[in-house]
Amino acid sequence: xxxxxxxxxxxxxxxxxxxxxxxxxxxxxxxxxxxxxxxxxxxxxxxxxxxxxxxxxxxxxxxxxxxxxxxxxxxxxxxxxxxxxxxxxxxxxxxxxxxxxxxxxxxxxxxxxxxxxxxxxxxxxxxxxxxxxxxxxxxxxxxxxxxxxxxxxxxxxxxxxxxxxxxxxxxxxxxxxxxxxxxxxxxxxxxxxxxxxxxxxxxxxxxxxxxxxxxxxxxxxxxxxxxxxxxxxxxxxxxxxxxxxxxxxxxxxxxxxxxxxxxxxxxxxxxxxxxxxxxxxxxxxxxxxxxxxxxxxxxxxxxxxxxxxxxxxxxxxxxxxxxxxxxxxxxxxxxxxxxxxxxxxxxxxxxxxxxxxxxxxxxxxxxxxxxxxxxxxx
Amino acid sequence: xxxxxxxxxxxxxxxxxxxxxxxxxxxxxxxxxxxxxxxxxxxxxxxxxxxxxxxxxxxxxxxxxxxxxxxxxxxxxxxxxxxxxxxxxxxxxxxxxxxxxxxxxxxxxxxxxxxxxxxxxxxxxxxxxxxxxxxxxxxxxxxxxxxxxxxxxxxxxxxxxxxxxxxxxxxxxxxxxxxxxxxxxxxxxxxxxxxxxxxxxxxxxxxxxxxxxxxxxxxxxxxxxxxxxxxxxxxxxxxxxxxxxxxxxxxxxxxxxxxxxxxxxxxxxxxxxxxxxxxxxxxxxxxxxxxxxxxxxxxxxxxxxxxxxxx
Numbered sequence: 001x002x003x004x005x006x007x008x009x010x011x012x013x014x015x016x017x018x019x020x021x022x023x024x025x026x027x028x029x030x031x032x033x034x035x036x037x038x039x040x041x042x043x044x045x046x047x048x049x050x051x052x053x054x055x056x057x058x059x060x061x062x063x064x065x066x067x068x069x070x071x072x073x074x075x076x077x078x079x080x081x082x083x084x085x086x087x088x089x090x091x092x093x094x095x096x097x098x099x100x101x102x103x104x105x106x107x108x109x110x111x112x113x114x115x116x117x118x119x120x121x122x123x124x125x126x127x128x129x130x131x132x133x134x135x136x137x138x139x140x141x142x143x144x145x146x147x148x149x150x151x152x153x154x155x156x157x158x159x160x161x162x163x164x165x166x167x168x169x170x171x172x173x174x175x176x177x178x179x180x181x182x183x184x185x186x187x188x189x190x191x192x193x194x195x196x197x198x199x200x201x202x203x204x205x206x207x208x209x210x211x212x213x214x215x216x217x218x219x220x221x222x223x224x225x226x227x228x229x230x231x232x233x234x235x236x237x238x239x240x241x242x243x244x245x246x247x248x249x250x251x252x253x254x255x256x257x258x259x260x261x262x263x264x265x266x267x268x269x270x271x272x273x274x275x276x277x278x279x280x281x282x283x284x285x286x287x288x289x290x291x292x293x294x295x296x297x298x299x300x301x302x303x304x305x306x307x308x309x310x311x312x313x314x315x316x317x318x319x320x321x322x323x324x325x326x327x328x329x330x331x332x333x334x335x336x337x338x339x340x341x342x343x344x345x346x347x348x349x350x351x352x353x354x355x356x357x358x359x360x361x362x363x364x365x366x367x368x369x370x371x372x373x374x375x376x377x378x
Numbered sequence: 379x380x381x382x383x384x385x386x387x388x389x390x391x392x393x394x395x396x397x398x399x400x401x402x403x404x405x406x407x408x409x410x411x412x413x414x415x416x417x418x419x420x421x422x423x424x425x426x427x428x429x430x431x432x433x434x435x436x437x438x439x440x441x442x443x444x445x446x447x448x449x450x451x452x453x454x455x456x457x458x459x460x461x462x463x464x465x466x467x468x469x470x471x472x473x474x475x476x477x478x479x480x481x482x483x484x485x486x487x488x489x490x491x492x493x494x495x496x497x498x499x500x501x502x503x504x505x506x507x508x509x510x511x512x513x514x515x516x517x518x519x520x521x522x523x524x525x526x527x528x529x530x531x532x533x534x535x536x537x538x539x540x541x542x543x544x545x546x547x548x549x550x551x552x553x554x555x556x557x558x559x560x561x562x563x564x565x566x567x568x569x570x571x572x573x574x575x576x577x578x579x580x581x582x583x584x585x586x587x588x589x590x591x592x593x594x595x596x597x598x599x600x601x602x603x604x605x606x607x608x609x610x611x612x613x614x615x616x617x618x619x620x621x622x623x624x625x626x627x628x629x630x631x632x633x634x635x636x637x638x639x640x641x642x643x644x645x646x647x648x649x650x651x652x653x654x655x656x657x658x659x660x661x662x663x664x665x666x667x668x669x670x671x672x673x674x675x676x677x678x679x680x681x682x683x684x685x686x687x688x689x
Binding site for chain 2: 062110112162166167168169171172173175176177179180183184186187190191302305308309312345346347348349350351352353354355356357358361362363
C-alpha cells in the first residue's frame with residue numbers, strides 16, 4: 001500500500017534532478033544522467049557506509065553477537081507490521097521537518113530552528129485540540145494542523161525578517177529561538193495545559209476524534225506518514241518545476257545576481273522560511289495527533305537536529321530526503337529491538353548519528369587545493 | 379544575600395568558561411557550537427577518572443584533556459577536512475552525548491548516570507583575604523579553585539587576545555583571511571590554536587560542572603550551558619569583559635529562575651531571558667544602534683566644541 005507511491009516518486013524524482021541543457025535524448029543522455037546521479041549520491045553513500053563499518057567495529061568490541069545486533073538494528077524494522085508501522089511513525093516528523101529544511105537551505109537560509117518550530121507546532125495543535133473538544137473529527141484535525149502550521153511559520157518568520165531587514169545571522173537566531181520555544185512550551189504544559197492527574201510535564205489528553213487514523217494493516221502507523229509522503233512529490237514539483245522554485249533556488253545560489261535579474265530575493269527568503277517553519281509545525285501537530293495524543297514536554301529525541309542531518313545527507317533533494325529519513329528512522333526504531341535482543345545498548349545509535357554527521361560534511365577539496373598551488377607557483 | 383551571590387557565581391562560572399571558549403573561535407571567525415559537547419565529554423571523564431585514580435589533579439587534567447581532544451576532532455573536521463563548522467559542531471555534540479551514554483550503559487551498566495560512592499573533593503579556596511574582597515568576597519570564600527581560575531582567565535584572555543602575536547594572528551584570521559595570509563600569518567594554525575583553546579576552556583567548564591559540588595555525572599548534564607555560553611559571548615560582543623558581564627547577567631537570571639520556581643513570575647520566562655537578550659543584542663548590533671548612539675554622541679560633542687569655539 002505504502003511502498004507503491006514510494007517507488008513511483010523515486011523514478012521521476014531522481015531522474016530529472018540535474019536540469020541541464022536540452023541535450024539529445026538517447027542512450028548517451030541516460031548514461032549522463034546516471035553518471036550525474038552517481039556523482040551526487042556517492043558521497044552520502046560513502047559516509048553512510050563508513051559510519052556503518054565503524055559502528056560494526058564498535059559492536060564487535062562490545063558484543064559477541066555483532067551480526068545479530070545489526071540485523072535487529074535494520075532488518076527487524078520490517079519483520080512485523082507493528083515494527084514497520086513504528087518505523088513509519090518515527091520517520092514522519094523527520095521527513096516533514098527535513099522537507100521544510102530543504103526549502104530554507106535551497107533559499108540560502110541556514111535554518112537550525114527545526115526543533116523549536118516542531119515544539120511550537122506541537123503545543124499549538126494540542127492547545128487547539130483541547131480548546132475545541134466539541135468539533136467533529138475531520139474539522140478538529142484540520143484546525144489542529146492549521147494551528148501547528150501557523151505557530152511553526154510564525155516562529156520561523158522571526159529569523160527571516162531579521163535576516164532580510166538587518167542582515168542578522170539566522171543561524172544564531174534560530175539556535176536561540178529553539179531554547180526560547182522549548183522553555184515557552186514548558187511553561188504552557190506546566191500551567192494552562194497541564195494534566196493535574198499525570199506525572200510529569202504533559203498536557204491533558206486530546207479528544208479522541210482528533211486522533212489520526214491508523215494506516216490500514218499497520219495499527220502502529222498513522223496517516224501522518226502518508227501526509228508526509230504526499231508532500232514529497234509536491235515539494236519536488238514546487239522546487240524544480242515552478243517559477244517560484246526556480247526563483248527560490250536562484251536566491252539561494254547567488255542573492256545579488258538573482259536580485260539583479262529581477263528575482264525578489266528577500267521575498268523568496270521569507271517565503272521559504274515560512275514554508276520551512278510550517279512544515280516543522282505540521283510535524284509537531286502530526287506527532288501530537290497521531291502518536292502522543294497529548295503534548296509531552298520531552299517528546300522529541302531531537303527530531304529537529306536529526307532532520308537537519310537528514311536534509312543535508314540527502315543533498316537537499318526531496319526524494320533523497322525520503323530515503324534518508326527512512327534510514328534514520330530505521331536506526332532510531334531498530335535501536336530498541338537491538339537493545340532487547342542483544343547486549344548492545346541503544347545509545348549506539350546516537351553515537352553513530354554523531355559520527356555520520358561529522359563524516360558527511362567532509363569535503364576533500366583536492367581540485368581547489370591544486371588551483372591554489374597553481375596560484376602560488378604563478 | 380551571600381547565598382544568592384554564591385548561587386549566581388555557581389551558575390555563572392560554567393557559562394563564563396563556555397563563553398570564553400566560544401570567544402576565541404569567534405574571534406577567528408568560527409561559530410563554535412561544539413562547546414556543549416566538549417563540556418559534556420569533560421564532565422564525564424572527570425568523574426570516571428576521579429573514581430579510578432582517586433586523585434583530583436589527575437581528574438581535572440583528564441577532563442581538560444578530553445575537552446582538548448574533542449576540540450582537536452572539531453578542528454580537524456572543520457579546518458583540515460573542510461566540514462561546515464556548524465554541522466560538524468552539532469555532530470560533535472551528538473557524538474559526545476552518544477559516547478557518554480553508551481559508556482554509561484555498557485561499562486557502568488547504569489544509563490541513569492555515574493555516581494561514585496567515594497569521590498575526591500575538588501580543591502576549594504578560602505581565607506580572610508578572599509572574604510575581604512568587596513561584594514563578591516563572601517561568596518567566593520570556599521568556592522572551587524576552578525571558579526577563581528575562571529575569573530582570573532578573563533584578564534588573561536584579554537592579554538592573550540590583544541597583547542600577544544598569537545592573539546593578533548587569531549583576530550587577523552577572523553577579520554580578513556586573505557589579508558592575514560598576505561601578511562604572512564598562518565591562518566590555519568591560528569584557527570586551530572583558537573579551537574584548541576576553546577577545548578581547554580570547555581574542559582575546565584565540564585570539570586567544574588561535575589566535580590565542584592555534585593561529584594556525579596548525568597546524561598546530558600550540560601543541558602545547554604554550552605549554548606548559553608555561546609549566547610553570552612555573542613551578547614558580550616565576543617570580548618572577554620563582555621563575556622564576563624553577559625555570563626554574570628545570565629547567572630543572575632539562572633539563579634533567580636531557580637528561586638522563582640512556583641512563584642508569581644514563571645521561571646521559564648526568566649530562564650529564557652539570556653536567549654532573548656542574545657537575539658536583541660545581535661539585532662541591535664546589526665541595526666547599527668550602537669554605532670548610531672556613538673556617532674550621535676560624537677556629533678553632539680563636536681557641536682558643543684564648535685559652540686565653545688564660537689563663544
